[in-house]
Amino acid sequence: MKIVCRCEDITEEDIIKTIDEYGCETLAELKQLLRLGMGYCQGRTCLILAAKILARKTGKTLDEIMPSFRPPVVPVEIGLIGGEDGE
Amino acid sequence: MENKAEVVIIGAGINGCALAYELAKRGKEVVVVEKNYIAYGATGRCGAGIRQQWATKENALLAKKSVEIFEKLSDELGYDIGLRQGGYLIAIHDEEGMEQAKKNVEMQKSIGLPVRIIYEDEIKEIAPILDPKGMETIAATFCPTDGHANPFKTTYAYAIAAKKLGAKIYKFTEVKDIKVKDGKVKKVVTNRGEIETKYVVNAAGAWSKEIAKMVGIEMPNKPVRKEALVTEPLKRMFDCMVISFKHGIYFSQQEEGQILGGIPSPEEKVGYYMEPTFSFLKYMAYMLGKYAPPLKHVSILRQWTGFYDVTPDALPILGETSVEGFIQCNGFSGHGFMIAPMTAKLLAQLICGEKLEMPIDRLNIERFKGEITEEKAVVG
Ligand SMILES: Cc1cc2nc3c(=O)[nH]c(=O)nc-3n(C[C@H](O)[C@H](O)[C@H](O)COP(=O)(O)OP(=O)(O)OC[C@H]3O[C@@H](n4cnc5c(N)ncnc54)[C@H](O)[C@@H]3O)c2cc1C
Ligand code: FES
Numbered sequence: 001m002k003i004v005c006r007c008e009d010i011t012e013e014d015i016i017k018t019i020d021e022y023g024c025e026t027l028a029e030l031k032q033l034l035r036l037g038m039g040y041c042q043g044r045t046c047l048i049l050a051a052k053i054l055a056r057k058t059g060k061t062l063d064e065i066m067p068s069f070r071p072p073v074v075p076v077e078i079g080l081i082g083g084e085d086g087e
Numbered sequence: 088m089e090n091k092a093e094v095v096i097i098g099a100g101i102n103g104c105a106l107a108y109e110l111a112k113r114g115k116e117v118v119v120v121e122k123n124y125i126a127y128g129a130t131g132r133c134g135a136g137i138r139q140q141w142a143t144k145e146n147a148l149l150a151k152k153s154v155e156i157f158e159k160l161s162d163e164l165g166y167d168i169g170l171r172q173g174g175y176l177i178a179i180h181d182e183e184g185m186e187q188a189k190k191n192v193e194m195q196k197s198i199g200l201p202v203r204i205i206y207e208d209e210i211k212e213i214a215p216i217l218d219p220k221g222m223e224t225i226a227a228t229f230c231p232t233d234g235h236a237n238p239f240k241t242t243y244a245y246a247i248a249a250k251k252l253g254a255k256i257y258k259f260t261e262v263k264d265i266k267v268k269d270g271k272v273k274k275v276v277t278n279r280g281e282i283e284t285k286y287v288v289n290a291a292g293a294w295s296k297e298i299a300k301m302v303g304i305e306m307p308n309k310p311v312r313k314e315a316l317v318t319e320p321l322k323r324m325f326d327c328m329v330i331s332f333k334h335g336i337y338f339s340q341q342e343e344g345q346i347l348g349g350i351p352s353p354e355e356k357v358g359y360y361m362e363p364t365f366s367f368l369k370y371m372a373y374m375l376g377k378y379a380p381p382l383k384h385v386s387i388l389r390q391w392t393g394f395y396d397v398t399p400d401a402l403p404i405l406g407e408t409s410v411e412g413f414i415q416c417n418g419f420s421g422h423g424f425m426i427a428p429m430t431a432k433l434l435a436q437l438i439c440g441e442k443l444e445m446p447i448d449r450l451n452i453e454r455f456k457g458e459i460t461e462e463k464a465v466v467g
Binding site for chain 2: 022023025026028032033035042075076077079081083
Protein backbone atom coordinates (compact mmCIF):
# COMPACT_ATOMS: atom_id res chain seq x y z
CA MET A 1 0.00 0.00 0.00
CA LYS A 2 1.61 3.23 -1.15
CA ILE A 3 0.66 6.45 0.66
CA VAL A 4 0.37 9.39 -1.75
CA CYS A 5 -1.11 12.11 0.48
CA ARG A 6 0.28 11.90 4.01
CA CYS A 7 -1.72 14.81 5.43
CA GLU A 8 -5.06 13.30 4.45
CA ASP A 9 -3.99 9.65 4.51
CA ILE A 10 -4.77 8.75 0.90
CA THR A 11 -3.19 5.76 -0.85
CA GLU A 12 -2.39 5.07 -4.49
CA GLU A 13 -5.21 2.50 -4.51
CA ASP A 14 -7.69 5.12 -3.24
CA ILE A 15 -6.71 7.37 -6.12
CA ILE A 16 -6.87 4.69 -8.80
CA LYS A 17 -10.21 3.45 -7.49
CA THR A 18 -11.65 6.98 -7.50
CA ILE A 19 -10.39 7.69 -11.04
CA ASP A 20 -12.01 4.46 -12.27
CA GLU A 21 -15.24 4.83 -10.35
CA TYR A 22 -15.92 8.51 -11.12
CA GLY A 23 -14.08 8.89 -14.41
CA CYS A 24 -11.88 11.66 -13.01
CA GLU A 25 -9.75 13.54 -15.50
CA THR A 26 -8.41 16.35 -13.30
CA LEU A 27 -6.69 16.89 -9.97
CA ALA A 28 -9.56 19.19 -9.04
CA GLU A 29 -11.96 16.25 -9.13
CA LEU A 30 -9.65 14.16 -6.94
CA LYS A 31 -9.46 17.07 -4.50
CA GLN A 32 -13.26 17.25 -4.35
CA LEU A 33 -13.74 13.55 -3.86
CA LEU A 34 -10.80 12.59 -1.65
CA ARG A 35 -9.58 15.84 -0.05
CA LEU A 36 -6.32 15.10 -1.87
CA GLY A 37 -3.90 18.01 -1.46
CA MET A 38 -6.16 19.82 1.00
CA GLY A 39 -4.15 18.95 4.12
CA TYR A 40 -1.70 21.04 6.12
CA CYS A 41 1.03 21.06 3.46
CA GLN A 42 -1.51 22.04 0.78
CA GLY A 43 -0.46 19.33 -1.60
CA ARG A 44 3.18 20.22 -1.80
CA THR A 45 4.19 16.59 -1.57
CA CYS A 46 1.20 14.72 -2.94
CA LEU A 47 -0.12 16.66 -5.93
CA ILE A 48 2.81 15.86 -8.20
CA LEU A 49 2.57 12.17 -7.27
CA ALA A 50 -1.18 12.15 -7.91
CA ALA A 51 -0.65 14.03 -11.17
CA LYS A 52 1.67 11.26 -12.35
CA ILE A 53 -0.98 8.63 -11.59
CA LEU A 54 -3.58 10.69 -13.46
CA ALA A 55 -1.25 11.13 -16.42
CA ARG A 56 -0.68 7.39 -16.56
CA LYS A 57 -4.41 6.59 -16.34
CA THR A 58 -5.72 9.27 -18.71
CA GLY A 59 -2.88 9.59 -21.21
CA LYS A 60 -2.66 13.35 -20.54
CA THR A 61 0.68 15.10 -20.06
CA LEU A 62 1.81 16.39 -16.64
CA ASP A 63 1.60 19.96 -17.93
CA GLU A 64 -2.06 19.51 -18.73
CA ILE A 65 -2.70 18.18 -15.23
CA MET A 66 -0.66 20.32 -12.82
CA PRO A 67 -2.68 22.76 -10.72
CA SER A 68 -2.59 26.39 -9.74
CA PHE A 69 -1.93 27.15 -6.07
CA ARG A 70 -4.44 28.90 -3.83
CA PRO A 71 -2.68 31.32 -1.51
CA PRO A 72 -1.61 31.76 1.22
CA VAL A 73 1.17 29.49 -0.01
CA VAL A 74 2.29 28.86 3.56
CA PRO A 75 -0.17 28.65 6.48
CA VAL A 76 -0.50 31.96 8.36
CA GLU A 77 -1.96 32.66 11.79
CA ILE A 78 -5.26 34.54 11.93
CA GLY A 79 -4.00 36.83 14.71
CA LEU A 80 -0.82 37.66 12.81
CA ILE A 81 -2.45 38.54 9.54
CA GLY A 82 -5.57 40.22 10.96
CA GLY A 83 -3.72 42.37 13.48
CA GLU A 84 -5.61 44.37 16.09
CA ASP A 85 -7.04 47.19 14.03
CA GLY A 86 -7.91 45.68 10.65
CA GLU A 87 -5.73 48.28 8.91
CA MET B 88 -22.56 11.92 -27.30
CA GLU B 89 -26.37 11.79 -27.57
CA ASN B 90 -27.77 13.90 -30.43
CA LYS B 91 -31.31 13.96 -29.03
CA ALA B 92 -32.86 14.37 -25.57
CA GLU B 93 -36.13 15.49 -24.02
CA VAL B 94 -34.34 17.90 -21.70
CA VAL B 95 -30.84 19.41 -21.90
CA ILE B 96 -29.57 20.96 -18.67
CA ILE B 97 -26.70 23.42 -18.95
CA GLY B 98 -24.41 23.27 -15.90
CA ALA B 99 -23.50 20.42 -13.55
CA GLY B 100 -23.60 22.33 -10.27
CA ILE B 101 -25.89 21.36 -7.44
CA ASN B 102 -28.92 22.72 -9.30
CA GLY B 103 -28.25 21.02 -12.64
CA CYS B 104 -27.47 17.69 -10.99
CA ALA B 105 -30.45 17.79 -8.60
CA LEU B 106 -32.79 18.63 -11.47
CA ALA B 107 -31.29 15.83 -13.62
CA TYR B 108 -32.13 13.42 -10.81
CA GLU B 109 -35.69 14.67 -10.30
CA LEU B 110 -36.36 14.48 -14.05
CA ALA B 111 -34.76 11.06 -14.52
CA LYS B 112 -36.83 9.83 -11.60
CA ARG B 113 -39.90 10.91 -13.56
CA GLY B 114 -38.74 8.98 -16.61
CA LYS B 115 -37.45 11.89 -18.68
CA GLU B 116 -34.51 11.50 -21.06
CA VAL B 117 -32.02 14.01 -19.63
CA VAL B 118 -28.62 15.19 -20.78
CA VAL B 119 -26.49 17.49 -18.63
CA VAL B 120 -23.70 19.41 -20.36
CA GLU B 121 -20.92 20.95 -18.28
CA LYS B 122 -18.06 23.00 -19.69
CA ASN B 123 -15.67 21.87 -16.93
CA TYR B 124 -16.31 19.16 -14.34
CA ILE B 125 -19.03 18.50 -11.76
CA ALA B 126 -19.23 21.22 -9.07
CA TYR B 127 -16.68 23.42 -10.89
CA GLY B 128 -18.81 26.55 -10.39
CA ALA B 129 -20.12 28.20 -7.24
CA THR B 130 -21.18 24.81 -5.88
CA GLY B 131 -17.61 23.59 -5.43
CA ARG B 132 -16.55 26.89 -3.85
CA CYS B 133 -19.43 27.53 -1.48
CA GLY B 134 -19.95 27.42 2.27
CA ALA B 135 -22.78 24.90 1.73
CA GLY B 136 -24.62 26.32 4.70
CA ILE B 137 -28.32 25.52 4.91
CA ARG B 138 -30.38 28.34 6.40
CA GLN B 139 -34.14 28.61 6.69
CA GLN B 140 -34.10 32.00 8.44
CA TRP B 141 -35.02 34.27 5.55
CA ALA B 142 -36.86 37.58 5.37
CA THR B 143 -39.01 36.70 2.34
CA LYS B 144 -41.51 33.88 2.55
CA GLU B 145 -40.41 32.50 -0.85
CA ASN B 146 -36.82 31.91 0.27
CA ALA B 147 -37.87 30.66 3.73
CA LEU B 148 -40.33 28.15 2.26
CA LEU B 149 -37.91 26.94 -0.42
CA ALA B 150 -35.27 26.45 2.28
CA LYS B 151 -37.64 24.77 4.74
CA LYS B 152 -38.94 22.32 2.16
CA SER B 153 -35.36 21.70 1.03
CA VAL B 154 -34.32 20.85 4.59
CA GLU B 155 -37.12 18.28 4.71
CA ILE B 156 -35.59 16.73 1.57
CA PHE B 157 -31.95 17.08 2.80
CA GLU B 158 -32.89 15.17 5.96
CA LYS B 159 -33.82 12.09 3.92
CA LEU B 160 -31.46 12.62 0.99
CA SER B 161 -28.58 10.30 1.99
CA ASP B 162 -31.08 7.44 2.19
CA GLU B 163 -32.96 8.40 -0.95
CA LEU B 164 -29.80 8.71 -3.07
CA GLY B 165 -27.86 5.92 -1.36
CA TYR B 166 -24.86 8.20 -0.75
CA ASP B 167 -23.88 10.07 2.40
CA ILE B 168 -24.19 13.83 1.77
CA GLY B 169 -22.56 14.79 5.10
CA LEU B 170 -25.57 16.65 6.51
CA ARG B 171 -25.05 18.23 9.94
CA GLN B 172 -27.74 20.30 11.64
CA GLY B 173 -25.99 22.51 14.16
CA GLY B 174 -28.20 25.54 13.59
CA TYR B 175 -27.53 29.06 12.31
CA LEU B 176 -26.78 31.82 14.78
CA ILE B 177 -27.52 35.22 13.26
CA ALA B 178 -26.05 38.18 15.13
CA ILE B 179 -28.26 41.18 15.92
CA HIS B 180 -26.23 44.36 16.41
CA ASP B 181 -28.65 47.19 17.15
CA GLU B 182 -32.28 48.24 17.57
CA GLU B 183 -32.83 48.40 13.83
CA GLY B 184 -31.51 44.85 13.46
CA MET B 185 -33.74 43.72 16.33
CA GLU B 186 -36.79 45.24 14.63
CA GLN B 187 -36.09 43.33 11.38
CA ALA B 188 -35.23 40.15 13.33
CA LYS B 189 -38.56 40.24 15.17
CA LYS B 190 -40.42 40.59 11.87
CA ASN B 191 -38.43 37.75 10.32
CA VAL B 192 -38.92 35.46 13.31
CA GLU B 193 -42.67 36.05 13.29
CA MET B 194 -42.97 35.09 9.61
CA GLN B 195 -40.58 32.15 10.07
CA LYS B 196 -42.59 30.82 13.00
CA SER B 197 -45.79 31.16 10.97
CA ILE B 198 -44.42 28.60 8.49
CA GLY B 199 -43.39 26.30 11.34
CA LEU B 200 -39.68 27.00 11.86
CA PRO B 201 -38.31 26.51 15.42
CA VAL B 202 -36.57 29.93 15.49
CA ARG B 203 -35.99 32.01 18.62
CA ILE B 204 -34.20 35.15 19.77
CA ILE B 205 -31.32 34.43 22.17
CA TYR B 206 -29.13 36.67 24.33
CA GLU B 207 -25.52 36.78 25.50
CA ASP B 208 -25.66 33.80 27.90
CA GLU B 209 -27.22 31.49 25.38
CA ILE B 210 -24.94 32.70 22.57
CA LYS B 211 -21.95 31.69 24.72
CA GLU B 212 -23.59 28.39 25.57
CA ILE B 213 -24.23 27.48 21.93
CA ALA B 214 -20.79 28.62 20.71
CA PRO B 215 -18.37 29.20 23.61
CA ILE B 216 -15.66 30.58 21.32
CA LEU B 217 -17.80 33.61 20.42
CA ASP B 218 -17.17 36.98 22.03
CA PRO B 219 -20.44 38.96 21.98
CA LYS B 220 -18.50 42.20 22.71
CA GLY B 221 -16.08 41.72 19.82
CA MET B 222 -19.06 40.82 17.65
CA GLU B 223 -20.76 44.04 18.77
CA THR B 224 -23.94 42.08 19.23
CA ILE B 225 -26.94 42.60 21.52
CA ALA B 226 -28.69 39.31 20.71
CA ALA B 227 -29.06 36.70 17.97
CA THR B 228 -31.66 34.58 16.28
CA PHE B 229 -31.14 30.83 16.31
CA CYS B 230 -32.74 28.00 14.35
CA PRO B 231 -31.47 24.57 15.42
CA THR B 232 -32.57 22.73 12.27
CA ASP B 233 -30.41 24.91 9.99
CA GLY B 234 -27.06 23.38 9.15
CA HIS B 235 -24.59 22.33 6.51
CA ALA B 236 -23.94 19.52 4.01
CA ASN B 237 -20.86 18.59 2.02
CA PRO B 238 -21.30 20.34 -1.35
CA PHE B 239 -19.18 17.86 -3.31
CA LYS B 240 -20.81 14.80 -1.81
CA THR B 241 -24.31 16.21 -2.26
CA THR B 242 -23.70 17.11 -5.90
CA TYR B 243 -22.06 13.78 -6.72
CA ALA B 244 -24.85 11.97 -4.86
CA TYR B 245 -27.44 13.59 -7.13
CA ALA B 246 -25.28 13.10 -10.25
CA ILE B 247 -24.66 9.42 -9.59
CA ALA B 248 -28.30 8.74 -8.73
CA ALA B 249 -29.37 10.57 -11.91
CA LYS B 250 -26.99 8.48 -14.02
CA LYS B 251 -28.31 5.27 -12.50
CA LEU B 252 -31.76 6.36 -13.66
CA GLY B 253 -30.49 6.89 -17.20
CA ALA B 254 -29.43 10.56 -17.23
CA LYS B 255 -26.26 11.38 -19.17
CA ILE B 256 -23.75 13.88 -17.81
CA TYR B 257 -21.10 15.16 -20.23
CA LYS B 258 -18.12 16.94 -18.70
CA PHE B 259 -15.83 19.27 -20.68
CA THR B 260 -18.74 20.01 -22.99
CA GLU B 261 -19.38 23.70 -23.49
CA VAL B 262 -22.60 25.17 -24.85
CA LYS B 263 -21.76 27.58 -27.66
CA ASP B 264 -25.23 28.36 -28.99
CA ILE B 265 -28.91 27.49 -28.74
CA LYS B 266 -31.02 27.33 -31.88
CA VAL B 267 -34.59 28.65 -31.64
CA LYS B 268 -37.25 28.13 -34.31
CA ASP B 269 -40.76 29.63 -34.32
CA GLY B 270 -40.27 30.82 -30.74
CA LYS B 271 -39.34 27.32 -29.50
CA VAL B 272 -35.97 25.87 -28.51
CA LYS B 273 -34.73 23.35 -31.07
CA LYS B 274 -31.09 22.50 -30.54
CA VAL B 275 -28.17 22.98 -28.21
CA VAL B 276 -24.85 23.48 -29.97
CA THR B 277 -21.76 22.39 -28.02
CA ASN B 278 -18.05 22.09 -28.76
CA ARG B 279 -18.65 18.33 -29.04
CA GLY B 280 -21.74 18.25 -31.23
CA GLU B 281 -25.40 19.23 -31.32
CA ILE B 282 -28.31 17.94 -29.27
CA GLU B 283 -31.88 18.26 -30.47
CA THR B 284 -34.29 18.93 -27.62
CA LYS B 285 -37.65 20.28 -26.44
CA TYR B 286 -36.43 21.80 -23.19
CA VAL B 287 -33.25 23.64 -22.31
CA VAL B 288 -32.64 24.44 -18.64
CA ASN B 289 -30.32 27.34 -17.91
CA ALA B 290 -28.55 26.19 -14.73
CA ALA B 291 -25.24 27.84 -15.61
CA GLY B 292 -24.88 29.82 -12.38
CA ALA B 293 -22.87 33.02 -12.76
CA TRP B 294 -22.71 32.34 -16.52
CA SER B 295 -26.49 32.05 -16.95
CA LYS B 296 -26.68 35.57 -18.35
CA GLU B 297 -24.53 34.51 -21.30
CA ILE B 298 -26.63 31.41 -21.93
CA ALA B 299 -29.86 33.46 -21.92
CA LYS B 300 -28.37 35.81 -24.53
CA MET B 301 -28.11 32.84 -26.91
CA VAL B 302 -31.93 32.77 -27.11
CA GLY B 303 -32.22 36.55 -27.08
CA ILE B 304 -33.24 36.96 -23.43
CA GLU B 305 -31.62 39.72 -21.39
CA MET B 306 -31.17 38.98 -17.71
CA PRO B 307 -30.67 41.44 -14.84
CA ASN B 308 -28.21 39.10 -13.02
CA LYS B 309 -24.68 40.17 -12.13
CA PRO B 310 -21.74 37.87 -11.40
CA VAL B 311 -20.25 39.06 -8.12
CA ARG B 312 -16.94 37.65 -6.93
CA LYS B 313 -16.81 36.25 -3.40
CA GLU B 314 -13.77 35.01 -1.58
CA ALA B 315 -13.65 32.37 1.13
CA LEU B 316 -10.95 30.78 3.27
CA VAL B 317 -10.34 27.72 5.34
CA THR B 318 -8.11 27.04 8.36
CA GLU B 319 -6.26 23.99 9.57
CA PRO B 320 -8.50 21.38 11.23
CA LEU B 321 -9.22 21.82 14.94
CA LYS B 322 -10.95 19.72 17.54
CA ARG B 323 -14.72 20.28 17.56
CA MET B 324 -15.51 23.63 19.19
CA PHE B 325 -18.95 24.63 17.92
CA ASP B 326 -21.68 23.22 15.72
CA CYS B 327 -23.54 26.25 14.38
CA MET B 328 -22.93 28.55 11.47
CA VAL B 329 -22.34 32.13 12.70
CA ILE B 330 -23.44 34.98 10.43
CA SER B 331 -24.13 38.70 10.48
CA PHE B 332 -26.12 40.62 7.88
CA LYS B 333 -24.50 43.86 9.01
CA HIS B 334 -20.87 42.71 8.76
CA GLY B 335 -21.56 40.24 5.96
CA ILE B 336 -19.43 37.64 7.74
CA TYR B 337 -20.20 33.92 7.92
CA PHE B 338 -18.17 31.04 9.33
CA SER B 339 -18.63 27.53 10.68
CA GLN B 340 -16.58 24.52 11.68
CA GLN B 341 -16.67 21.81 9.04
CA GLU B 342 -16.98 18.06 9.40
CA GLU B 343 -13.19 17.56 9.48
CA GLY B 344 -12.69 20.39 11.99
CA GLN B 345 -11.51 23.27 9.80
CA ILE B 346 -13.10 26.73 10.06
CA LEU B 347 -14.53 27.89 6.72
CA GLY B 348 -15.87 31.36 6.12
CA GLY B 349 -16.08 34.54 4.13
CA ILE B 350 -16.89 38.24 4.20
CA PRO B 351 -17.33 40.82 1.43
CA SER B 352 -13.89 41.95 0.36
CA PRO B 353 -13.02 45.61 0.95
CA GLU B 354 -12.29 45.80 -2.79
CA GLU B 355 -15.45 44.11 -4.10
CA LYS B 356 -15.46 43.82 -7.87
CA VAL B 357 -18.14 42.85 -10.37
CA GLY B 358 -17.04 40.48 -13.14
CA TYR B 359 -15.20 37.20 -13.60
CA TYR B 360 -11.98 38.19 -11.81
CA MET B 361 -10.49 35.09 -10.13
CA GLU B 362 -7.29 36.28 -8.42
CA PRO B 363 -7.40 35.99 -4.61
CA THR B 364 -6.83 39.28 -2.79
CA PHE B 365 -4.70 40.03 0.26
CA SER B 366 -7.23 42.60 1.45
CA PHE B 367 -9.87 39.89 1.83
CA LEU B 368 -7.48 37.64 3.73
CA LYS B 369 -6.49 40.42 6.11
CA TYR B 370 -10.02 41.70 6.71
CA MET B 371 -11.51 38.25 7.25
CA ALA B 372 -8.71 37.34 9.67
CA TYR B 373 -9.32 40.58 11.58
CA MET B 374 -13.07 40.00 11.84
CA LEU B 375 -12.64 36.33 12.79
CA GLY B 376 -10.34 37.43 15.58
CA LYS B 377 -13.02 39.81 16.84
CA TYR B 378 -15.87 37.31 16.62
CA ALA B 379 -13.92 34.36 18.02
CA PRO B 380 -10.69 35.41 19.77
CA PRO B 381 -9.42 31.85 20.37
CA LEU B 382 -9.08 31.50 16.59
CA LYS B 383 -6.25 34.06 16.52
CA HIS B 384 -3.72 31.25 16.97
CA VAL B 385 -5.15 29.14 14.20
CA SER B 386 -3.54 29.01 10.76
CA ILE B 387 -5.28 29.75 7.49
CA LEU B 388 -4.43 27.16 4.85
CA ARG B 389 -6.22 28.24 1.72
CA GLN B 390 -8.22 31.00 0.07
CA TRP B 391 -10.27 30.96 -3.13
CA THR B 392 -12.79 32.82 -5.25
CA GLY B 393 -16.28 31.89 -6.43
CA PHE B 394 -19.14 33.82 -7.98
CA TYR B 395 -22.58 34.71 -6.75
CA ASP B 396 -25.14 35.03 -9.55
CA VAL B 397 -26.91 38.04 -8.05
CA THR B 398 -30.40 39.23 -9.00
CA PRO B 399 -31.78 42.70 -8.14
CA ASP B 400 -34.01 41.23 -5.40
CA ALA B 401 -31.71 38.36 -4.27
CA LEU B 402 -34.42 35.85 -5.17
CA PRO B 403 -33.81 33.13 -7.77
CA ILE B 404 -35.16 33.20 -11.31
CA LEU B 405 -37.16 30.06 -11.96
CA GLY B 406 -39.50 28.79 -14.64
CA GLU B 407 -40.67 29.47 -18.17
CA THR B 408 -39.71 32.34 -20.46
CA SER B 409 -40.87 34.03 -23.66
CA VAL B 410 -39.00 31.32 -25.59
CA GLU B 411 -40.98 28.09 -25.39
CA GLY B 412 -38.99 25.31 -23.73
CA PHE B 413 -36.30 27.63 -22.33
CA ILE B 414 -36.43 27.23 -18.55
CA GLN B 415 -34.55 29.37 -16.04
CA CYS B 416 -32.90 27.87 -12.96
CA ASN B 417 -30.47 30.54 -11.79
CA GLY B 418 -30.03 33.86 -9.99
CA PHE B 419 -29.38 32.06 -6.73
CA SER B 420 -27.16 34.81 -5.30
CA GLY B 421 -25.59 33.47 -2.09
CA HIS B 422 -28.00 30.65 -1.40
CA GLY B 423 -28.35 28.32 -4.34
CA PHE B 424 -27.05 25.30 -2.51
CA MET B 425 -29.53 25.30 0.35
CA ILE B 426 -32.65 25.61 -1.79
CA ALA B 427 -31.56 23.27 -4.60
CA PRO B 428 -33.49 20.16 -3.47
CA MET B 429 -36.88 21.90 -3.53
CA THR B 430 -36.05 24.02 -6.59
CA ALA B 431 -35.20 20.88 -8.55
CA LYS B 432 -38.40 19.19 -7.49
CA LEU B 433 -40.54 22.16 -8.51
CA LEU B 434 -38.89 22.57 -11.92
CA ALA B 435 -39.22 18.83 -12.58
CA GLN B 436 -42.92 19.11 -11.74
CA LEU B 437 -43.21 22.08 -14.11
CA ILE B 438 -41.43 20.33 -17.00
CA CYS B 439 -43.44 17.14 -16.51
CA GLY B 440 -46.75 18.99 -16.37
CA GLU B 441 -47.48 17.92 -12.78
CA LYS B 442 -49.16 20.05 -10.15
CA LEU B 443 -46.52 22.18 -8.41
CA GLU B 444 -46.08 21.69 -4.67
CA MET B 445 -45.81 25.45 -4.21
CA PRO B 446 -46.33 28.28 -6.70
CA ILE B 447 -43.23 29.74 -8.38
CA ASP B 448 -44.90 32.43 -10.53
CA ARG B 449 -43.46 35.17 -8.35
CA LEU B 450 -39.96 33.90 -9.15
CA ASN B 451 -40.45 34.15 -12.91
CA ILE B 452 -38.12 36.46 -14.84
CA GLU B 453 -41.11 38.59 -15.87
CA ARG B 454 -41.23 40.01 -12.32
CA PHE B 455 -38.44 42.47 -13.12
CA LYS B 456 -40.85 44.35 -15.36
CA GLY B 457 -42.85 45.40 -12.29
CA GLU B 458 -42.06 46.42 -8.75
CA ILE B 459 -39.89 43.98 -6.77
CA THR B 460 -39.72 42.97 -3.10
CA GLU B 461 -36.11 42.64 -2.09
CA GLU B 462 -34.73 39.87 0.18
CA LYS B 463 -32.91 41.71 2.97
CA ALA B 464 -31.47 38.77 4.90
CA VAL B 465 -28.34 38.27 2.81
CA VAL B 466 -24.69 37.79 3.79
CA GLY B 467 -21.26 37.53 2.24
C1 LIG C 1 -17.87 31.78 -1.51
C2 LIG C 1 -19.30 31.31 -1.66
C3 LIG C 1 -20.02 30.88 -0.54
C4 LIG C 1 -21.33 30.43 -0.66
N1 LIG C 1 -21.99 29.96 0.45
C5 LIG C 1 -23.22 29.40 0.31
C6 LIG C 1 -23.88 28.80 1.42
O1 LIG C 1 -23.37 28.77 2.54
N2 LIG C 1 -25.10 28.25 1.22
C7 LIG C 1 -25.72 28.26 -0.02
O2 LIG C 1 -26.83 27.74 -0.15
N3 LIG C 1 -25.11 28.83 -1.07
C8 LIG C 1 -23.89 29.40 -0.94
N4 LIG C 1 -23.29 29.98 -2.02
C9 LIG C 1 -24.04 30.08 -3.28
C10 LIG C 1 -24.05 28.74 -3.99
O3 LIG C 1 -22.74 28.25 -4.11
C11 LIG C 1 -24.65 28.86 -5.38
O4 LIG C 1 -25.85 29.59 -5.35
C12 LIG C 1 -24.95 27.47 -5.97
O5 LIG C 1 -23.85 26.63 -5.82
C13 LIG C 1 -25.35 27.59 -7.41
O6 LIG C 1 -25.39 26.30 -7.96
P1 LIG C 1 -25.72 26.13 -9.47
O7 LIG C 1 -25.76 24.67 -9.75
O8 LIG C 1 -26.94 26.90 -9.80
O9 LIG C 1 -24.53 26.86 -10.23
P2 LIG C 1 -22.96 26.52 -10.31
O10 LIG C 1 -22.52 25.62 -9.24
O11 LIG C 1 -22.24 27.79 -10.48
O12 LIG C 1 -22.88 25.67 -11.65
C14 LIG C 1 -23.00 26.23 -12.93
C15 LIG C 1 -22.21 25.36 -13.89
O13 LIG C 1 -22.49 25.77 -15.22
C16 LIG C 1 -21.34 25.54 -15.97
N5 LIG C 1 -21.41 26.33 -17.20
C17 LIG C 1 -21.36 27.67 -17.32
N6 LIG C 1 -21.42 28.04 -18.61
C18 LIG C 1 -21.53 26.90 -19.34
C19 LIG C 1 -21.61 26.62 -20.74
N7 LIG C 1 -21.61 27.59 -21.67
N8 LIG C 1 -21.70 25.32 -21.12
C20 LIG C 1 -21.70 24.32 -20.20
N9 LIG C 1 -21.61 24.54 -18.87
C21 LIG C 1 -21.52 25.81 -18.44
C22 LIG C 1 -20.21 25.97 -15.04
O14 LIG C 1 -18.97 25.40 -15.43
C23 LIG C 1 -20.70 25.48 -13.69
O15 LIG C 1 -20.17 24.22 -13.34
C24 LIG C 1 -21.97 30.43 -1.93
C25 LIG C 1 -21.26 30.86 -3.06
C26 LIG C 1 -19.94 31.29 -2.95
C27 LIG C 1 -19.21 31.72 -4.18
S1 FES D 1 0.49 15.35 1.51
FE1 FES D 1 -1.38 15.78 0.59
S2 FES D 1 -1.96 17.66 1.47
FE2 FES D 1 -0.08 17.25 2.44
